[in-house]
Amino acid sequence: MAKRQELRMDACPVARALTVVGDQWSLMIVRDAFDGVRRFGVFQKNLGVARNILADRLRKLVENGILDMAPASDGTAYGEYVLTPKGLSLFGVLVTLRQWSEAHLYGAGESHSTMVERDTGTAVPTMRLSRPDGRVLGPADTVVNKLPVLP
Known part of the structure; x- marks a missing residue:
């Protein structure tokens, strides 16, 4: 099995x-950032994660251009974490993951948070991969063209 470091240059x-x-804390931080969390202390309180782990994940998210540091919006000396355009583009990933969880990890009638459109309050439609003509694509309709393995 390849080491985690080696995957940074993987062809996949x-x-x-x-x-x-790819770890739970990074995606939970991004989730909270979409919910408006910007401060270290609020991330820590919401997630209940150890400070050293949170600091490490935030540093990695900043290094990878998912989050950026900005001056505090209230004028205090504290910095705030804000989603970059690269981070904002993870929105569909989180929505799809949320919808998969709702469909497969909750029992009938089991309560959970829901995602709705801000203006109308209506449920967000299920994400679907589709062709330009609207036909839904599934695993049998796609193939991954893998690079040849070099000797």
Whole structure:
């Protein structure tokens, strides 16, 4: 099995993505950032993660261009973490992961948070991979063209 460091240069896009956001804390930090969390202390309180682990994940998310540091919006000396355009582009990933969880990890009638459109309050539609003509694509409709293995 390849070491985590080696996956940063892997030919597989999934493997590369997992080196940046492939642990639970990184995605939970990004989730909270989408919910408006910007301060270290609030991330720590919401997640209940050890400070050293949180500091490490935040540092890695900043190094990888997912989050950026900004001056505090209230004028205090504290810095704030803000999603970059690269981080904002993870929104669909989190929505898809949320919807998969809702469909497969909750029992009938079991309560959980829900995602709704801000303006209307209606449930966000299920994410679907589709062709330009609207036909839904599934695993049988796609193939990954892998690079040849070099000797």
